[in-house]
Amino acid sequence: MGYIEPAPIKDKENPLQSMMSRFDAAARLVGISDEMYDILKVPARQVIVGLPVTMDNGSIRVFEGYRVIHSNILGPSKGGIRLDPAVHLDEVRALAAWMTWKCAVVDIPYGGAKGGIACNPREMSAGEIERLIRAYTVQMLDVFGPDRDIPAPDMGTGPREMAWIVDEYSKAKGMTINGVVTGKPLVLGGSLGRTEATGRGVTVAALSAMDKLRMNPYRATAAVQGFGNVGSFAAELLHERGVTVNAVSDISGGYYNDRGIDITAALAYRNANKGTLEGFTGAEKITNEELLALAVDVLVPAAKEDVITDENAHTIQARMIVEGANGPTSASADEIINSKGIMVVPDILANAGGVTVSYFEWVQNRIGYKWTLDRINRRADRVMKDAFDRVFETSQKYKVPMRLAAYMVAIEKVASTYTYRGGY
Numbered sequence: 001m002g003y004i005e006p007a008p009i010k011d012k013e014n015p016l017q018s019m020m021s022r023f024d025a026a027a028r029l030v031g032i033s034d035e036m037y038d039i040l041k042v043p044a045r046q047v048i049v050g051l052p053v054t055m056d057n058g059s060i061r062v063f064e065g066y067r068v069i070h071s072n073i074l075g076p077s078k079g080g081i082r083l084d085p086a087v088h089l090d091e092v093r094a095l096a097a098w099m100t101w102k103c104a105v106v107d108i109p110y111g112g113a114k115g116g117i118a119c120n121p122r123e124m125s126a127g128e129i130e131r132l133i134r135a136y137t138v139q140m141l142d143v144f145g146p147d148r149d150i151p152a153p154d155m156g157t158g159p160r161e162m163a164w165i166v167d168e169y170s171k172a173k174g175m176t177i178n179g180v181v182t183g184k185p186l187v188l189g190g191s192l193g194r195t196e197a198t199g200r201g202v203t204v205a206a207l208s209a210m211d212k213l214r215m216n217p218y219r220a221t222a223a224v225q226g227f228g229n230v231g232s233f234a235a236e237l238l239h240e241r242g243v244t245v246n247a248v249s250d251i252s253g254g255y256y257n258d259r260g261i262d263i264t265a266a267l268a269y270r271n272a273n274k275g276t277l278e279g280f281t282g283a284e285k286i287t288n289e290e291l292l293a294l295a296v297d298v299l300v301p302a303a304k305e306d307v308i309t310d311e312n313a314h315t316i317q318a319r320m321i322v323e324g325a326n327g328p329t330s331a332s333a334d335e336i337i338n339s340k341g342i343m344v345v346p347d348i349l350a351n352a353g354g355v356t357v358s359y360f361e362w363v364q365n366r367i368g369y370k371w372t373l374d375r376i377n378r379r380a381d382r383v384m385k386d387a388f389d390r391v392f393e394t395s396q397k398y399k400v401p402m403r404l405a406a407y408m409v410a411i412e413k414v415a416s417t418y419t420y421r422g423g424y
Contacts, residue, residue, distance in 0.1 A: 021331055023097070026407030029398060032415045039418060040411065043093055044077075044111075045069040049139040051117065053132045056125050065136045067115040067143055070096035073417050076147055077113035078103060078355065080154025080183075081136075081161070083129070087116035099355070101410035102348045106387040108359045113149055115140075121156045133161050137168040144169060146179035146366070152358055153183040163188055179365035182358035191361035193376040194354075199233025199302075200377065201353015201384045202324040205345045206234075206298055207241060208388040209320050213343065218242035221260075221296040223318070225249050225288060226303030227277060230324045230351065232267060234300050239263040243298065247283070247291045250303075252276050254291040255283035293317060301328035308333050316342060323347040338401050346403040348410070349391055356383050 020041065027037055051063040066089055069077040079099040092114045100112025117136055121129055143149050144165075153162060162181045166188055170176045178189035186192070193200075210217055220243045224235045227250040235245050244260040250270070255261065261283050269280050292299065292307065293315040301307050302324030308316065313336035320343040323329065327347060329337065337344060357380055364370055371379075395405035 022403065022407055023101075023411070026404055026411050029400065029404070030408050030411050030415070032411065036415050036418065040071070040414060043068050043070045043096060044072055045143075046089070046093070047140070047143055048089070049136070051132060051135045051139065053128065053135055055128055063117055063119050063132060065115070065117040065139065066092045067140055067149070068092045068096040068113060069143075069149060070112040070114075071100045071414060072111040072148070073414060073421065074100075074104065074111050075109035076111065076145070077149045078110035078152070078182075078358065079113035079115065080152045081115040081117070081157050082154035083117050083119050083121040083132075083156030085118060085120045087118045092116050098348060100414060101407060102352050102355055104410035104413040105349050105391065105406050106352045106356055106383050107390075107413070108356060108383070110150075110355070110359065113151075114154075115151055116154075129161070130164055133157075133164045134168045137165045138172070141169065141172050144180055146177060146362070150179070150362060151181045152355075159183060159185045159190065179362055182361040184361070189361070189365050191357055191364060191376065192371070192373040193380065194357050194361065195229065196233045196237075197357035197380060198230045198351050198354040199324065200237060200380065201356065202230065202234040202300060202302070202322055202350050203237040203241065204353070204381050204384040205350040205388055206238065206243075206300070206320070206322045208385055208392075209322065209343055209345050210298070212392055213319065215297060215319070220244070220298060221246050222298040222300060223247040223291050223294045223296045224300040224302055224324075225254075225291055225307060226301065226325060227266070227270065228302070231300065231302030232270070234302060234324055235263050236267065238298070238300075246296055247286065247294055248277070249286075249288050249291050250277050252278035254286040254288050255280055256286045256291070256294070257283040298322060300324050304328070306330045308337070310336060313337050314340075316340065318342060320345065323350045326351070334401070334403065344402055345388070346406050349387060349402070349406045352387065353380055353384055356380050 047067045049065045051065050052060050054060055095114035096112050103110040162184045165181050169180045184190040222238055222243050222245050224231045227248050235248055239245050245263055247256040265282055270277050295317040297319045299318035299321045305327040308329040310332040313333040322345045360376055390409055391406045394409050395402050
């Protein structure tokens with residue numbers, strides 16, 4: 001399974017409004033000026049293109065593509081490209097802003113961007129998708145660049161699509177430029193550790209939170225909703241650190257064992273069973289809703305957006321929530337969760353391990369030297385731990401939830417950089 005760079009995805013509400021509601025609350029606490037507020041809320045660049053593509057039957061279809069650069073004040077903008085029928089400008093604008101905050105939280109020298117093409121890749125052949133990606137790349141030749149804007153995989157794209165972008169961009173520039181994207185195949189300059197990066201970052205965030213709450217991992221329990229790329233690695237690594245993982249789930253439902261699930265056996269079963277846990281006998285079958293309400297120490301929602309809402313937030317019994325998925329907690333649930341005293345490590349912090357290793361891939365491309373997996377993991381762990389500590393300290397100083405503190409850390413960093421550069 002290829003690495004997908006995470007970023008919060010569309011809410012049931014307008015995604016731009018959802019992002020702005022949390023941004024507004026944090027901006028008030030940081031105390032930025034009205035002028036700075038206006039700068040940070042408006043994307044630096046928005047590109048909309050029409051993409052004529054010859055389909056396999058000989059007809060020509062025109063697709064609409066987007067690339068939004070929210071900010072490049074900290075460095076080149078960074079963000080994935082998604083292929084989905086529901087892609088629209090407000091969604092891409094929200095995702096670009098989220099990437100700005102995520103990069104700032106983990107203190108890597110990137111701004112935020114996002115791209116998308118309104119299409120249904122599940123109904124297209126590989127050849128049609130390739131022609132679409134290449135057409136999109138040609139239209140973005142003056143946008144993309146290793147020093148300007150660096151795409152990555154997102155929903156509907158992966159290493160294959162990144163390889164096509166590298167090829168099309170390199171042909172246009174007359175030289176091979178691997179650093180124009182991240183999330184590439186290893187043979188094209190991709191980085192070791194990228195596949196497990198997000199799940200590993202979730203684990204570091206969870207262990208850091210346990211330390212602050214004085215929880216012993218060897219006496220802690222966890223439930224992981226979602227057993228895909230992020231959730232399975234998080235479950236495996238938590239298990240390795242002594243945490244008893246009582247429950248996991250995937251599209252086939254939840255699986256619970258009060259003595260702890262054998263994660264190694266669950267992974268082996270899933271991999272031999274067409275990627276699903278359906279029929280797994282090492283645990284009792286439960287629903288995903290029941291999994292969310294289990295009395296565990298750590299709940300890791302790593303499946304999809306809006307699984308914790310104002311309708312079920314009152315049932316959550318976990319001592320902490322570590323958001324491995326993109327936007328798993330709706331804004332309407334925040335107040336309920338906070339009133340129960342549950343620590344939430346928000347997605348823009350908890351799943352930032354992915355963009356961190358994307359940054360490492362870019363660095364390796366720039367210097368022309370590959371790091372070992374051990375070096376990548378050590379450096380990524382340090383980045384995640386340092387970011388957690390900064391957010392936690394802000395949370396304690398201002399007596400605000402971790403989610404709000406993460407936004408405050410990000411906004412303060414970007415705003416102060418604008419002030420020092422004085423470019424307005």
